[in-house]
Amino acid sequence: MNKNTKINALLLLVVAALAVLPLALGLGDGEEEPFAGADAQAETAITEIDPDYEPWFSPLYEPPSGEIESALFALQAALGAGVLAYYFGLRRGRRQGEPHASAEQDGGAAEGGAGESAARRS
Amino acid sequence: MHIAEGFLPPAHAIAWGVASAPFVVHGVRSLTREVRENPESTLLLGASGAFTFVLSALKIPSVTGSCSHPTGTGLGAILFRPPIMAVLGTITLLFQALLLAHGGLTTLGANVFSLAVVGPWAGYAVYRLLRRYEVPLMVAVFSGAFVADLSTYCVTSVQLALAFPDPGSGFLGALGKFGSIFAVTQIPLAVSEGLLTVLVMRLLVQSSKGDLTRLGVFLADKRPGTRAETEAVAR
Structure with a gap:
């Protein structure tokens, strides 16, 4: 593993630790509903402040169960991750293909020139 | 976490909608201009939107x-400036609503204002400021993303406190209440978002130097001398 990869892995590790620690330390234990959404807590707070408040509009479509909802959230994350992976894959492929392409084009004549055009194009 | 459907009184919902609309319209114009003038940006624009999509789908436990979930708006704001994030953030919020x-359609205006307007602008401002003082790129990126994330939820807290002031302690009491629900929860998540944004920026520096150079990411500031530096980095 080179230094770059190590730093990237370390970044991911810290993010994972930040997510897992609250669970591992049981920080939700005192709550009525441990690790509920902050938005649901805000709804509760609103009804505490103003017990008469009634939401005046309801979602046009509501996922019928928690499973469907988490499936849709997973879909959202998968869509995003897919596009990101496509982007980085394409960039990597282009970068790897570039030395070949420019070597073919100018027969590997001007090394500095190829480097410059690579920097400009990528 | 966004304000749930129907949980802002109609007057507030409309007011936030009116406040957000010009930013989104302006953002759509900036986005079409960017795509027309730099068609090669489209891919990276898509990737920035995708980053927001992923991060705002991940509900992460907090202290x-x-x-709550991060916003992912800092990255696009740093790369493409905040107006474009007004559009990408709105698309994400619409999908979720x-x-x-x-979130919701009646609260869309308020949520757009916090996530797609204030968050990106606050993050971008911090990023630019730090870059002006020649703070290293990744430190500025982390700070920008952290602030974009956290400021979003501070605005959400203010929006709810304005709509539901505490009968006893008023606006400030309610702000404390909603702030402890949204903003405090968000602090570790904002750190995570900062780290993930740094990760993506590191990958971009490796893979897309050309794009980043064109977008001026390597420019510490527009002073003479930085141009040579930029070119050196681009090689």
């Missing part, structure tokens, strides 16, 4: 014993 019953 307060509740869950229409399909996931997360």
